[in-house]
Amino acid sequence: AQSVAQPEDQVNVAEGNPLTVKCTYSVSGNPYLFWYVQYPNRGLQFLLKYITGDNLVKGSYGFEAEFNKSQTSFHLKKPSALVSDSALYFCAVRADTGRRALTFGSGTRLQVQP
C-alpha cells in the first residue's frame, strides 16, 4: 500500500527566509509525486509534480521540490517566503500500477510571519 508522511503539522518561518516543507513517501513501482496548496475556503491548487528526469522540479509561485529516491523524499522549498504563502500544503503520491489513486499526506500548515 502506498503512503505519504508529512512529519510537521505546522511550519513557521519569517518573511524573506527560506522555507522547507517535508514529505516522505512509500509506493510500489515508480512514484509520481505532487504538491498542492489549499488557501482558506478554497479548493486544492496544483503547485508542481515530479514524473521523471531532473530531481529538482520548479513549480508555481516560486516553489520548487527536490526528489530524492534513496531517501524517498520530496521536500517542498522556496528561497524567500512571502506572507501570502501562508496556507495548508499537501504532498501526494500516485503509483503507475493498480487503480492509480492519489494518496495524500495529512497536510502541513505554513505560517509566514511578517
Place this chain on the structure above:
Amino acid sequence: EAQVTQNPRYLITVTGKKLTVTCSQNMNHEYMSWYRQDPGLGLRQIYYSMNVEVTDKGDVPEGYKVSRKEKRNFPLILESPSPNQTSLYFCASSLSNRAQETQYFGPGTRLLVL
C-alpha cells in the same frame, strides 16, 4: 475558463435524508474522483471513474454512491447520511488515469449531518 464546479458549497442536513452533491468539469477529462478531507487525515478517495459508466471504489466508499452517465458530470450520492459523513468533500478530474496526469480540484462542499 477550465474548471471543476461543485454544488452546493455548503449543506446542513439531518441523519437519513438523502442528498446529492453535483460535480461537473468542462475540460473533457476522462478520469473523475471524489475525496473527503478530515482534519489530520488529509484527503481520502471515496470513488473514482475512469470514463462514462465505469466507476469503482476508493479507500472509503461505505455510505456513498456515484454515477457517471455523462463525461462531464460525476455526482456523489449519500442515500442515508450519518453524522460520521460530516466532512469537506472535493471532486477532482484529470485528462486520463495515467499516473503522471495532474488532478484538478473543485472548490469543495462542506457537509454537516446532524
